[in-house]
Amino acid sequence: MKSIVRLSGGLLLLLFSIVVALQLGAVQLHWPEIFSTTPGTGVPAEIFWQLRLPRVLLAGLAGAALGVCGALLQLLSRNALADPYLFGVVSGAALGATASSVWLPQLALPVAAFAGALLAIGLVLVLARHAARHGMQSISTLLLTGLAVSFFCSALASLLLYQADSFAANRIMFWLMGSLSHAAWPAVQLLAITLLVTLVVCALGRRQLAALHWSDDMAQSLGVAVRRWRFLLLMLCALLTAVVVAYCGGIGFVGLMVPHLVRLLFGGHILTLLFGSAVCGAIFLIWVDSAARTVLAPQELPLGILTALCGSVFFLLLLSRRSRHD
Amino acid sequence: MSDLLLHCEQLELRQPGGFVLGPLNLRLKSGRLYGLLGANGAGKSTLLQLLAGLKIPQQGQIFLNQQLLQHYSPTARAQKLAYLSQQQTPTELTVRRLLALGLLPHKTLWQQDTAADKAAITQALADTGLAQQADVLLSSLSGGEQQRAHLARVLVQQARLLLLDEPVNHLDIRYQHQLLATLRRSGLCVLASFHDINLAAAYCDELILLQHGQLAGAGTPAEVLQPELLQRVFGRPCLVDTSPFGGSYRVTFEPERA
Secondary structure, eight states: OHHHHHHHHHHHHHHHHHHHHHHOSSSOOOHHHHHHSOTTOSHHHHIIIIIIHHHHHHHHHHHHHHHHHHHHHHHHHTOTTOOGGGGSHHHHHHHHHHHHHHHOTTSOHHHHHHHHHHHHHHHHHHHHHHHHHTTOOHHHHHHHHHHHHHHHHHHHHHHHHHHSOHHHHHHHHHHHTOOOTTOOHHHHHHHHHHHHHHHHHHHHTHHHHHHHHHOHHHHHHTTOOHHHHHHHHHHHHHHHHHHHHHHHOOOOSHHHHHHHHHHHHHOOOHHHHHHHHHHHHHHHHHHHHHHHHHTTTTSOOOHHHHHHHHHHHHHHHHHHHHHHHO | OTTEEEEEEEEEEEOTTSOEEEEEEEEEETTOEEEEEEOTTSSHHHHHHHHTTSSOOSEEEEEETTEEGGGSOHHHHHHHEEEEOSSOOOOSOBHHHHHHHTTGGGOOTTOOOOHHHHHHHHHHHHHTTOGGGTTSBGGGSOHHHHHHHHHHHHHHTTOSEEEESSTTTTOOHHHHHHHHHHHHHHTOEEEEEOSOHHHHHHHOSEEEEEETTEEEEEESHHHHOOHHHHHHHHSSOEEEEEOTTTTOEEEEEOOOOO
């Protein structure tokens, strides 16, 4: 009951954040002006519908997606350090983006990045499966394989960048630092659908998730199809992360930090943790993006730098508070 | 033979390390309590995992209610048999939430927990003396309390057959006896491994003695608890007499001189 009250509070705060973030920017917007004119007419309305609204929504969805992925992976791996980027998704996406800007400049960056991310995930799954057949514990195998693939992909990407022309290199570097400046409706729709599917699957499989979080043996003896569930959840995570990285670049630290924050604020049972991570991740990224586009306006700060900067400081404060509690 | 719940024929498992379990033939009847005895590494845990369907034997068949165990869906199997492993990974979960996991095999994805489910959980908490600790995190309980919480989870699962790997592990004397009495009263078929032979002898209908993965003896305590056999299996000379309480068999091993 308590967690429902806190979650509702979080949702209200999220709504408030969206409303405030929509008003921040170079052009002052007045609500009556936006809604009185028919959509698509007038400059303020244009700014609202085509720039600000998709950007704020994408920020919220990306933050929610990263938070949910982090929480899911931490639950599944029973490891508090698990992070959506451990699967080599970011380095895979970077490799895809780099390769395309060197060899196929006409390919859109999100498409290339998405393909690279999927390639990395596929490689991780195949290699981890191969290792697991020789009798290693499969979830730690997966994380370690992800780490190796991640380094491999970023090495290749660096090699390509090193030889690429400086314009392409710049473009990739800035994209890797994360930005929402290219936010558009298709990205919002795609991410919203993926996130919704993931949350529905988690809500239906809450008991299975709890059992998997406990131990594989426990889950199996309770009749959970361990491999099938784990594969499904990992694939959803990978897909979500790949979509986020493809459209927003590398936004670090959110997936690692948000679940820990939620555990401290809401308490950590499965669904509370997942939905809480979605809400908190969304709020966090909306505010960070608002800061990124207003602090040094008209210049925009890369989002990934800000998330890592304020995220890590905030996180250290939380940790010191928690250790004092203990 | 309608009361035959689980049986296996020529069951055999070879493990990568060279350990071979079996070939074994076993018959477990409903309503009876079976004690699984043997030295460390005799294959007690492996046998329990095989019977629980967590390991796949290379040879032989396991039948649950006259049907092949591998033909059961995981959920159907979990409704019929509950398994408690020897080691528990500590997780941040309250006792009540752990017990709720026992309901998993009985629920479809769309079903909510009902009042009857909550009553079953409350009952299991009372049976294991954990009513006061229901909403405490498992990690803050003592080893014995955690073990009782796991046993309560097994009871919530409402299976006819319980496979328990060292269920009295970590329990103090009082709860050891209380647990075994609870299992006796339950009328379920229980196969549990023990290190305490006398405890097993006092409560179990039959004992199963394993040595190096082979069946060294099976039958009533009177049949199995032979001094020569026990010396061969456990490597210490021993005396077998009867306990002053109710005349159950009692084994005393000779202490090793320092």
